[in-house]
Amino acid sequence: MAKSDTIPNAVIGRLSLYLRQLEALLAASRGTVSSKELGAMLGQSDAQVRKDLAYFGQFGQAGVGYGVEDLVQSIRRILGTDRTxxxxxxxxxxxxxxxxxxxxxxxxxxxxxxxxxxxxxxxxxxxxxxxxxxxxxxxxxxxxxxxxxxxxxxxxxxxxxxxxxxxxxxxxxxxxxxxxxxxxxxxxxxxxxxxxxxxxxxxxxxxxxxxxx
Amino acid sequence: MAKSDTIPNAVIGRLSLYLRQLEALLAASRGTVSSKELGAMLGQSDAQVRKDLAYFGQFGQAGVGYGVEDLVQSIRRILGTDRTxxxxxxxxxxxxxxxxxxxxxxxxxxxxxxxxxxxxxxxxxxxxxxxxxxxxxxxxxxxxxxxxxxxxxxxxxxxxxxxxxxxxxxxxxxxxxxxxxxxxxxxxxxxxxxxxxxxxxxxxxxxxxxxxx
DNA sequence: CAATGTGAATTTGTTCACAGCC
DNA sequence: GGCTGTGAACAAATTCACATTG
Structure with missing residues (x-):
């Protein structure tokens, strides 16, 4: 899927971490989250979070952030864990x-x-x-x-x-x-x-x- | 020890892998090993092995390779596992x-x-x-x-x-x-x-x- | 005005290639 | 001849910074 070319391995590792954190936010009924917030929770910069996601498309809304539930689904699809x-x-x-x-x-x-x-x-x-x-x-x-x-x-x-x-x-x-x-x-x-x-x-x-x- | 400045984290991870492989070679009474051989055992290039070690000093002998036992000790010292x-x-x-x-x-x-x-x-x-x-x-x-x-x-x-x-x-x-x-x-x-x-x-x-x- | 998406700049990491040594 | 150590070339990854958007 997508341009599977040249995606750093480290990006995938971080995507896993984002996903887990997002699932926790989802469980806490959090609606949206910014790259800055998400990064801070995991010791990453906001730019890193945005760059990582940018490999796969556009998932956020300027001025607002990312929809937690949407992003969970998107990352699952990227990682291939939307199936079993x-x-x-x-x-x-x-x-x-x-x-x-x-x-x-x-x-x-x-x-x-x-x-x-x-x-x-x-x-x-x-x-x-x-x-x-x-x-x-x-x-x-x-x-x-x-x-x-x-x-x-x-x-x-x-x-x-x-x-x-x-x-x-x-x-x-x-x-x-x-x-x-x-x-x-x-x-x-x-x-x-x-x-x-x-x-x-x-x-x-x-x-x-x-x-x- | 040494110039602890600016050493990539990935280098340390590989050092651990080198060490384990070298211990296996030591157990098999292997006296020396080249960067090429050691790399091949771990899916790394010879240049990578030499570069990684070069961060910490000179451990090999041109034309011969690395003394397995010496290198085990050197890497343990680098990683700090020469103590408990x-x-x-x-x-x-x-x-x-x-x-x-x-x-x-x-x-x-x-x-x-x-x-x-x-x-x-x-x-x-x-x-x-x-x-x-x-x-x-x-x-x-x-x-x-x-x-x-x-x-x-x-x-x-x-x-x-x-x-x-x-x-x-x-x-x-x-x-x-x-x-x-x-x-x-x-x-x-x-x-x-x-x-x-x-x-x-x-x-x-x-x-x-x-x-x- | 807060926050994304993204080119450009920068930093970091890897590979090349070769001089020097055994 | 085989192999190290390393500067130089290259590639990759990260950070910066800003135009753009809702």
Whole structure:
């Protein structure tokens, strides 16, 4: 959609933050918001907010600001979360279980549909009673992906298994991967990959505290 | 240390990745590595690797590459993980517990020293038997920070409590904060803040899948 | 008159390309 | 020959500033 050309990755990250903040404003029955206000809530400049949105069109009204509800919808459309992405979780260990029970994991636009794990002792376990999801064996991955029209995989497996599992999910037809394991993955260029990386975040703090003063 | 001026944030993030990869190479008894090899493992160009390191000095040998062990030590010194940062975890819910039991959570340079939670039912629970850590009440936070010389806090609490908890940890003398809750935080500029954000990562995937093809 | 949208200016970050070294 | 370190060239991202709009 739109000129998908040359959109900085950082813009997309900020769009996610804007969206979340806007949803909070919406819940607080706020009708409009200015780029200045929205930016201040997130530590961004007003110009940055306007520039980011300008990549995708015109959403505001001069002298007034942005309609909160409209902008929520617009950003969802931009991010592609106005539809639902079905998600496979690989790994039902501590982290996987925490993710399943994490309030807000099921953010608008994403739906957890299946969980697989390599450990036979875990297979069959009712991991999400609310949705009636049981842990399935790795061998059932392909079938689960097809049956539930799953497009995204979240990897919450040990480092030693991560690359192999990544290869498997790609073979099963997964279109995008979110990796929680602290390791680099090699994937085909056609499969987008993002990572949630605790070490990087902690080391960023360490660096900042070491360098200042 | 060094010219802490004007170092891009992205450089620090990549340094973390280099470090992890170098540690893997070290474990595999690899003696030296070139910028080209290291970059390829992480999807970076050789020039990028060299530039990043050049911010901090000269670490390689022309015609040979970088000594793996030396570079590991150098990057640790740069990131400030050649010493140990004591960490407080706030929130002993599903996510907090998962973090505690997460292998690799106790990465070199960081040590979990205390856990607090607002829920009286959780207080006293032995959350980390290996280290003998019990969940303490929120009121004990200040004392724990002082007693264990804690400088970093990891927040794994519900969104509704996050800002208040952030204020409390700052008041308790915490110097840096890692936030897991999907919400923006207002902190004094003097307290660095990083966030681990599942929504942003998932929405990034959603966007990429929506926009290409 | 408050606030958007946007070119232009500026700053920041990345890539190139090559001299120098092992 | 292979590879680093780096200035110079280039590209990208951010900030500025202002004409325009309701």
């Amino acid at each position: 992405w079905n998600v496979l979780l690989v790994g039902a260990g501590n982290l996987g279980r925490a993710l399943v029970s994490y309030r807000g994991f099921l953010r608008k636009g994403f739906s957890l549909n299946a969980v697989v794990d390599a450990d036979p002792n875990k297979v069959g376990e009712l991991i999400d009673s609310a949705r009636g999801i049981r842990v399935q064996a790795m061998e059932e991955m392909g079938a689960a992906v097809r049956e539930h029209h799953i497009t995204l995989a979240i990897l919450a497996v040990p480092v030693s298994a991560t690359q192999e599992v990544a290869d498997q999910v790609v073979a099963a037809g997964i279109k995008g991967v979110l990796n929680f394991a602290p390791t680099a993955l090699q994937l085909p260029d056609s499969v987008p990959l993002t990572a949630v990386d605790l070490s990087v975040s902690l080391e960023q703090l360490s660096f900042q505290l070491s360098s200042d003063a | 940062w004591n960490v407080l975890l706030v929130g002993a819910g599903n996510l907090g517990r998962a973090l505690v039991s997460y292998r690799g959570f106790l990465r070199k340079g960081f040590s979990l020293n205390a856990v607090v939670d607002a829920d009286p039912n959780k207080v006293g629970e032995l959350i980390d038997s290996a280290r003998g850590i019990r969940v303490q009440a929120m009121e004990e936070m200040g004392a724990a920070v002082r007693e264990h010389h804690i400088t970093l806090a990891i927040l794994a609490v519900p969104v509704s409590a996050t800002q208040e908890v952030a204020d409390q940890v700052v008041a308790a003398g915490i110097k840096g904060v890692l936030n897991f809750a999907p919400t923006a935080l207002q902190l004094p500029d003097s307290v660095p803040l990083t966030a681990v954000d599942l929504s942003v990562s998932l929405e990034q995937l959603s966007f990429q899948l929506s926009s290409d093809a």
